[in-house]
Amino acid sequence: MKEIVVVSGKGGTGKTSIVAAFSRVAGRKLAMGDCDVDASNLAILVPGEDDDEEPFHAGSRARIDVNACTGCARCETACRYGAIEVVDGLARVHDLKCEGCRACSVVCDEDAISFAENRAGTLFRRPTPRGPLIHAALGVAQDNSGKLVARVREVTREAAQAAGLDLAMFDGPPGIGCPVHAAVGGASLLVIVTEPSISGVHDLGRILELARHFELDAAVLVNKAGLHPEAERDIEDVCEKSGVRIVGRIPFDERVPAALARGETPLAVEGISRSVEAAWGEIEKLLGSDTAT
């Protein structure tokens, strides 16, 4: 199975709307996974109803046995996250700060600290006419460790196999940290969506460095093309130096946000669809003839 992961480094370059648009021009079914579990938006543009969900547990939180606690405060001293405070002779846990590390329980002589499993989020399955969509929501204030991202990738692959599909496409998280590492591992091709701005160029450099670090094949798609020609030339230079191909350019168009506001993909805007189709054609070529239709 081939796996395309769409990333950007910088947020807001258009990853999600491009993934949704690609799913419409692909001309065949594919499995889709939204790896931006922190701010998951792909489901907004891929119509359908979720038909299944599973709870996602990660880590744990300290719990104090108030009958055993003597208020000695050794746990408060041991905790490096400021998550335990002794108030009125009893240890209290700040759930938002606790990482479930167990340092407190090591120093507790009274065996007064246990750990409760932490419900960190939820994973959803959605059948759609274009193929299965897997998306997830991590609860606020959770540790975005990449574990839920890894689970989204695993379930998406399983859904693809179950449906006899040989292609999965993932909408990646912004940044270059742990969630991105979990999203890109083992990808057949990274499609880096950038924009011609000084920030876009800066962040493109960082995500290309990450692609080299993990030895992944990458291609670049320029969104909002025409916004700033000078930055577009900088993108071309960066890509040439890195030996990375630019697979397409989607023109900047003020009507795109309005289309998104109506729940449509950028394809609804006149003139955009041809550039999306052309980019998808190049991506199919890069993936190799064995998956081309």
Added chain:
Amino acid sequence: MKIAVASGKGGTGKTLVATSLAATWASRGHGVAYVDADVEEPNGHLFLSPRVEEERFCVKVPRLSGKRCEGSGKCNICAFNAIIPLGDSVMVFDQLCHSCGACVLACPGGYLVERDREIGTVSRGSAGDLRFWSARLDVGEARSTPLIEGLIGKAVAAEDAPERLVVIDSPPGTTCPAMASVESADLVLMVTEPTPFGDHDLRLAVEMGKALGKPMAAVVNRSDLGDDRVAETLAEAGVDVLARIPFEREVAAAYASGKMAIEECGGFASRIVALADALDSRLEGASK
């Protein structure tokens, strides 16, 4: 007073608003510091062009102090699978380590010590009257939260005072990295956009602000390019909109080229001035 500029969704205009606001306040003679806490993709320096000094930032990771230990296996207490006992030695996975110290506390013979490991760079300096702070996570590093906490801790210790303003440019999202950057703030300024994505992520960001008990206010960017959903969401949550910034191609072009849009576009500059005024009265009210 510390203001965190946050959003949930990426690319809504946090850095545009944070740099513009910091520069506007600095031009009024306030003592102002801009802190770029988006350590995975820091971009504030591209607009403010500060002169900075850099220092490397380290986290603690466990190591055996000698070649061997007694093999008690107690370090397998690690909740993050970052250290695994192997006979009379250990294997440490630095990237997974949360520097909690539990393994060191659990080791009965005191064989484990903590060593510094570099994960990024902290920069401090100035751009004209503006104090500037930022940090940059090394490519390949997984955990940005310790670097964000370290940056904010240093910046707040150096800059925060009742009569001074600290503007914290937060990373996107609503999990640990975003939390770490808004945790110390006196006010969270949400920058959102009127699209379904903006609305969805704004709801999460507001939930985060409420979980932390933070006063919030909002800026709607590209306010004329979408629908009314974010306005309704903010009204329901009781979060005041302090500025609406309509889309202007000149602002987008100035931002794309690394220029300060407040210097290039009069309409935009006047909206940021009004935002600064509105925040001033908010903060005055809060400090009374």
